Amino acid sequence: MSATARKAAPNAEDIRARKGGEPLVSLTAYSTPMAKFMDAHCDFVLVGDSVGMVMHGMTSTLSVTMEMMIMHGQAVARGLSQAMMVIDMPFASYEEGPQQAFRNAARLMAETGAGAVKLEGGVEMAETIRFLVHRGIPVMAHIGLTPQSVNTLGGYKVQGRDxxxxxxxxxxxxxxxxxxxSVVLEKVPQGLADKITAEVPIPTIGIGASAGCDGQILVVDDMLGFFTAFKPKFVKRYADLGQQAEAAIAEYAAEVRSRSFPADQHVFADKAPKKAATGKGSAS
Known part of the structure; x- marks a missing residue:
């Protein structure tokens, strides 16, 4: 399905129907301008709790709040018209039980316009997922490396070996x-990701998994080179915009200090320029 052929944003059932078809494309977004850039190219855009690390300088996703997710979700929604928006449920907003999860998922969707929520966990979250889905909330699951459980997993390690x-x-x-x-497979060995893709009836979305998954997702600031605190093996840098931005800022700073900026074309004259004559004359 080409971006130009898509007339409206897909919904959860549209994404489910893509199982085994053309690979699904997704990126994270946290702001209106970035959402606009990716809208025509992505099937769904994830407002990820990675916003805490990428945009707020946190050391993990654990301190991200519902209010932060809602604020960034509202910003992303303003930039989308063709891609579906999925929003992460932050840490401690759903683990207590299905009722807590429903209250917070309903709030996220109502206040942002998201088409679905994403939560982390597998077998232990099945009851909660079932509870939400039966009450009209589409759920994207997330298994393998689940960053909200990084302290119990022993760090950002590959999950599913041996x-x-x-x-x-x-x-x-x-x-x-x-x-x-659908289900995100993060940092899962390639062979296992392929096996899961073959054995489950819903699309698998890989991030550090396999090209054989039904789709792929990356953190946009990773793949554009804005976030450089660390670079996971599974990230391909499609641009180095962080380096370009730093170089541009350094050039600006040098020009300010040398007084070469602003130049004449960037300032205003003391007197407004005179308007040119209209050229109208007498008809006689």
Whole structure:
């Protein structure tokens, strides 16, 4: 499906129907301008809780609040017309139980206009996913490396190697059976990602997984080179805009200090320029 052929944003069922078809394209977004850049090119845009690290300088996603997600979700929504918006449920907004999850998911969707929420967890979150879906809230699941659980996972490690593989596969099957319309596979070995993709009936969205997944997602600031605190192996830098931005700022600073900026074309004259004569004359 080409970007120019799409007339309206897809919904959760449209995304589910893409299983085994043309790969789904997604990026994260946190602002209106960035959302506008990706709108025509992405099937869905994720307002990720990675905003805490990327835009607020936090060391993890654990301190991201509902209010932050709502603010950034509203900003992203203003930049989208063709892509579906999915929004992350932040840490501690859903783990307590299905009722808590419903209240917060409903608030996120009502206040941002998101088409779905994303939450982390597999088998242990199946009941919550089922509860939300049965009450009209589409859910994108997220398994493998789940950043909100990084402290219990022992860091940002690959998940699903060796004896762990069966548990990650069970997570994928559990969220699909519970009604999730798609599932993000983060930092999962390629062979396991391919196996999950083959065995679950919903689209798999890879981030550090496999080209065989039904779609891919990256953090936009990673792939554009804005966020350089660290670079995961699975990130491909499609541009180095961070370096370009720093070089431009350094050039600006040098010109200000040398008084070469602003130049004549950037300032206003003391007197307004005279208007040219109209050239109208007598008809006689």
């Amino acid at each position: 004896a762990q593989a069966d548990a990650v596969l069970a997570d994928a099957k559990a969220v699909a059976e519970a009604g999730a319309f």
